[in-house]
Amino acid sequence: MRPIGIIANPASGKDIRRLVASGTVFSNQEKINIIVRAILAMDAMGVERVVIMPDPSHMAERVIKKLRSRLSTTCVEVLELPYLLGTWQDTVQSVGAMRDLDCASVVVMGGDGTSRVAAKASDDMPLIPVSTGTNNVFPQLVEGTLVGLAAAAVATGAVASGAACARAPRLELSIDGEFRDIALVDLAVVDAANTAARAVWDPLAIKEIFLTCVSASNIGLSAIGGFLPGVEIGEDEMLHVTLGDGGLEVMAPIAPGLLSRLSVTSYEKVRSCEVVRVSNRSAMVALDGEREIAILDGQDADIRLSRRGPVVVNIHKALRLAVASGNYCRDLPQSFAVA
Known part of the structure; x- marks a missing residue:
């Protein structure tokens, strides 16, 4: 056995x-x-x-x-x-x-x-x-x-x-064409400042989010997608959310007991065959809620959904x-x- x-x-x-x-x-x-x-x-x-x-x-x-x-x-x-x-x-x-x-x-x-x-x-x-x-x-x-x-x-x-x-699906991060790491639920691009704590909890630091699942019953960064009205994604899709000033104000529980208001400027479904280039430079990438990898100025970071989880x-x-x-x-x- x-x-x-x-x-x-x-x-x-x-x-x-x-x-x-x-x-x-x-x-x-x-x-x-x-x-x-x-x-x-x-x-x-x-x-x-x-x-x-x-x-x-x-x-x-x-x-x-x-x-x-x-x-x-x-x-x-x-x-x-x-x-x-x-x-x-x-x-x-x-x-x-x-x-x-x-x-x-x-x-x-x-x-x-x-x-x-x-x-x-x-x-x-x-x-x-x-x-x-x-x-x-x-x-x-x-x-x-x-x-x-x-x-x-x-x-x-x-x-x-x-x-x-x-x-399970997974999100794959590549930098300058080289595979770097994975996330299972959420991949977030966050402000490079204030990285003393690895966990992401400050909503103002979040610039972009890529999600494998969205549900209003989730806690964490994936809840942001879950609290957008009318959003559902299929097995071969991820959700790309961009945040910034002047967008749709969304309230979501990004940590237990922590309800935050975030400004969502755009969101779109992306199929597994597509690659999305991160628009922010000089940022940190948080994988499933924790800061892990830096995107340096001048580097190109790409995200894709894979069924190889x-x-x-x-x-x-x-x-x-x-x-x-x-x-x-x-x-x-x-x-x-x-x-």
Whole structure:
């Protein structure tokens, strides 16, 4: 049986948006509790091996300690890595190592940014993004026990991976013709000044936004598109929004508890075959809510929508298929009838 990987970002749910907005502080202890519940569910369904990403706060070791003498079939290990940096590169390195171990899936605990980093190394290995961050558009908000059951359904073969998974889109950034990075939900071009905090929270700093999804039920920069009247985009479309003085005033929740009024000068749907050149120079590019890359004066930055994003397990669909296959029933009498 193929193992299941677990990535838990110790830094998720703790950035500046707890100070400038009303974001929930998601403690590492709560992340540990979620992992414990997920593994108990995996154990109940016969999963044989789970590997957890190491981190400087030793969450993996604390999970193993809490699970001592509580598991019957599952062996839980700390993933072996040659080194730890205490940065996003630990996630990339861990996902790559889990891919080399041929993990059936990897549970990724964090926000949109954590999912983005994991997707940089996942290739065709399915991810199960679970919400423990700030802007949680990409991760699924599901109780840990159900996360474990869904991961187990795929790992044990109760549900075919292809039946419960779908490939997500991604935004691709190129500078002067060279591919640089990706975003899964939103890519924003922001003012290069005041970059002490990586998270984007000041609406006046935002110049352009590219979105893979728009919904009025989202929190974060993608909510700006969701609160534009009558805007819907298809699977092969992104939304390009330009902001500036004298535009349509739109109010949107760009962070938990932070409702901002923004001036939208234009917006358009863009198909996946098209490339959009960023109009702003000397700016920063924020990927899924965090400033990452500078556009220097004289450089050309291009954005396109791609269908080469990560493979994602739909937790609700996996559970529904597992139930339909009778995976949670035993010794069903022949006389048993379903009404």
